[in-house]
Amino acid sequence: MMKRPRTLSAAFVRTVNRPGVYGDGRGGRGLSLRVHRTLDGRITKTWRQRVRIEGRLTSIGLGPYPEVTLAEARRKALDNSRGVRLGQDPRGRGVPTFAEAAEKTIELHRQAWKAGSPLPEQWESTFRLHAAPLLAKPVDRIESADVLRSLASIWNSKPAAARKAQHRITAVFRWCIGRNYRPDNPVERAVVALPKANGHTTTHHRALPHGEVAAALRAVRGTTDTHPSAVLCVELIVLTAVRPGEARGALWDEIDMDAARWTIPASRMKAGREFAVPLSTGALDVFKRARKLEGESPLVFPSRTGGPLPPKAPLRVLKRAGVASTLHGFRSSARSWMAESGVPAEVAEACLAHVPRSQVVQAYQRSDLLTRRAEVMQAWSDYVG
Structure with a gap:
C-alpha cells in the first residue's frame, strides 16, 4: 500500500491509484488531489481547493491531472x-453584473432618501425599461456601445426619461468605480455620440488630439512678437486645464509656491466654489518665469497697461503660433488624455473643477481628491512637456 505523504510530490501524484482525497499538507492552501475510480474501472484525478469566501468554506475545482500538474495546481491555489485576501471571488463571481451593481447602488442611495420614497421603485423601473442591454453583463465588460444602445431609442422621443436613465446609469458606474470594478464611466463617451433633444448635435470647442498638444505648446513658447504675459498665460492654461478667465485673473496672493498650490476664490469660479489647483513642476516653472517679468502688479499675467489681460490676448498667441485650438479646447484635450490613460472619471472631472450634478453624488464625493489630482496633473505636465 502506498503511504500517504505529508505533502504531495510529483511522483506520488503520478503513481497513486487508490481512490481518496490527498491533501497537500498544512501549507498547501487547501489544495488536494481527488482520486476516483469510474464505473468502467478507470482512475481519474482532479485538483480541488478549499477556501473560505465571505465566511463560508467553498470547494473550487482547479482542473484534472495530468492536464494540470502539481506545480500548476499549487500556483493556482x-x-x-491571494485573491481571497483582497476580497475577490476566485470562482469568477467577484465582478457583479450591472443588475447586481444597480441593486447595490439603490441600497446605498436609499440611506439618503426619505422613508417611503418611491425612488427605489422608480430607479428599478428605469433600469428594467432602459438599461436592458446592460443588465446581464459584468460591469467591467460593458462598453460605451452598450450604453448607447440603451439610451438611443429614447434620447429624442422621451428626453425626460433619457436624462433620468443617463443620471441613474451613471450613478451605478460611479459605484463600480468606487469599488474598483472598473476605472471609468462609459456613459460619458456614449452621450457624446447622441444628438441634443432638439435635433441639433452638440457643438464643441475646437480641440487638438492630446498627442498634438506638446507640439502646440512648443509653438506657443516660440512666439516672439506677442506680450510675454499672454504667452505664459496660455502655457498655464494648457498645463493646469483651468478655464481661460481663471488664468487671466490669477493673483500672486492666490499662489503658494512652497505648497505647489493655487487657490482660486469662489468669486472667479464658474461653480461659485473655491477651487485648489495642484501645481505640477511645469506650472511652477511658468509662475517662476512670470515673477521675472518687470512690474509690481498683483496680477500674475498683467497687460502692458498693468491691468488684466484682455480675453483676446491669449487667443492672439494661439493664432500667431498656428495652433488650431481654442483655449477652452485644451481642457477637452486634457480630459481625453485622462480617459485614455485610465484616470477614474470622478478624478478627471475634479481636475476640471466640474461639480457633479447629482446632490447625492456630491454628498458621497466629499474629498476634493487633491492628492490624486496632483498626480494626474503632474503626469499631464510630463506628457505635454
Whole structure:
C-alpha cells in the first residue's frame, strides 16, 4: 500500500491509484488531489481547493491531472488565496453584473432618501425599461456601445426619461468605480455620440488630439512678437486645464509656491466654489518665469497697461503660433488624455473643477481628491512637456 505523504510530490501524484482525497499538507492552501475510480474501472484525478469566501468554506475545482500538474495546481491555489485576501471571488463571481451593481447602488442611495420614497421603485423601473442591454453583463465588460444602445431609442422621443436613465446609469458606474470594478464611466463617451433633444448635435470647442498638444505648446513658447504675459498665460492654461478667465485673473496672493498650490476664490469660479489647483513642476516653472517679468502688479499675467489681460490676448498667441485650438479646447484635450490613460472619471472631472450634478453624488464625493489630482496633473505636465 502506498503511504500517504505529508505533502504531495510529483511522483506520488503520478503513481497513486487508490481512490481518496490527498491533501497537500498544512501549507498547501487547501489544495488536494481527488482520486476516483469510474464505473468502467478507470482512475481519474482532479485538483480541488478549499477556501473560505465571505465566511463560508467553498470547494473550487482547479482542473484534472495530468492536464494540470502539481506545480500548476499549487500556483493556482496561491493565486486564489491571494485573491481571497483582497476580497475577490476566485470562482469568477467577484465582478457583479450591472443588475447586481444597480441593486447595490439603490441600497446605498436609499440611506439618503426619505422613508417611503418611491425612488427605489422608480430607479428599478428605469433600469428594467432602459438599461436592458446592460443588465446581464459584468460591469467591467460593458462598453460605451452598450450604453448607447440603451439610451438611443429614447434620447429624442422621451428626453425626460433619457436624462433620468443617463443620471441613474451613471450613478451605478460611479459605484463600480468606487469599488474598483472598473476605472471609468462609459456613459460619458456614449452621450457624446447622441444628438441634443432638439435635433441639433452638440457643438464643441475646437480641440487638438492630446498627442498634438506638446507640439502646440512648443509653438506657443516660440512666439516672439506677442506680450510675454499672454504667452505664459496660455502655457498655464494648457498645463493646469483651468478655464481661460481663471488664468487671466490669477493673483500672486492666490499662489503658494512652497505648497505647489493655487487657490482660486469662489468669486472667479464658474461653480461659485473655491477651487485648489495642484501645481505640477511645469506650472511652477511658468509662475517662476512670470515673477521675472518687470512690474509690481498683483496680477500674475498683467497687460502692458498693468491691468488684466484682455480675453483676446491669449487667443492672439494661439493664432500667431498656428495652433488650431481654442483655449477652452485644451481642457477637452486634457480630459481625453485622462480617459485614455485610465484616470477614474470622478478624478478627471475634479481636475476640471466640474461639480457633479447629482446632490447625492456630491454628498458621497466629499474629498476634493487633491492628492490624486496632483498626480494626474503632474503626469499631464510630463506628457505635454
